[in-house]
Amino acid sequence: MVYLLDTNTLADYWRYGETRILGQRLADIPDPQQNRRISVITFEEMIGGRALDLRRDPRNVPHLEPLYVRYHWLTETFDKLNEYYPPLPFDRSVQPIFERIPKAIRNNTRVNDCKIAAIAVHNDCTVISANVKDFSRIKTALTTLRFEDWTIVNPI
Numbered sequence: 001m002v003y004l005l006d007t008n009t010l011a012d013y014w015r016y017g018e019t020r021i022l023g024q025r026l027a028d029i030p031d032p033q034q035n036r037r038i039s040v041i042t043f044e045e046m047i048g049g050r051a052l053d054l055r056r057d058p059r060n061v062p063h064l065e066p067l068y069v070r071y072h073w074l075t076e077t078f079d080k081l082n083e084y085y086p087p088l089p090f091d092r093s094v095q096p097i098f099e100r101i102p103k104a105i106r107n108n109t110r111v112n113d114c115k116i117a118a119i120a121v122h123n124d125c126t127v128i129s130a131n132v133k134d135f136s137r138i139k140t141a142l143t144t145l146r147f148e149d150w151t152i153v154n155p156i
Helices: 007-019 021-027 040-055 067-084 095-099 103-108 111-123 132-139
Strands: 003-005 036-038 126-128 146-148
Touching (some): 003 007, 003 111, 007 021, 007 040, 040 067, 040 111, 095 111, 103 111, 111 132, 111 146, 132 146
Parallel strands (some): 003 036
């Protein structure tokens, strides 16, 4: 089984490691290099967040870390993403799956979650996300979508 980590799942895992149930379950995945993946959407969001930090103006953001620290975080994030490289792409074959999600769902749901779902369906992956509300909404359009919330001990 291949598990596709959404952005919040990956960030939580990096922040807390195996100290929470999510990290413990991710650590138990056999052959993590093959079975624990990310999408290009998560890659974009992680790097994009660091790039946004670089553009923040210290005059407008109290307690902003020095620029050299923010550049260190960018480099560290890039290096850590290599563990999951290459990310699963959003390519020509994913586009029609994404377009099967009605605009009403795409507009009322985080559009990047819709992209991650389309990538997961195309690659026959199970999305790991605590965002059950949005992925449940997406599943009404992409009925073969599989997702699980590994932040809770006994999911219903």
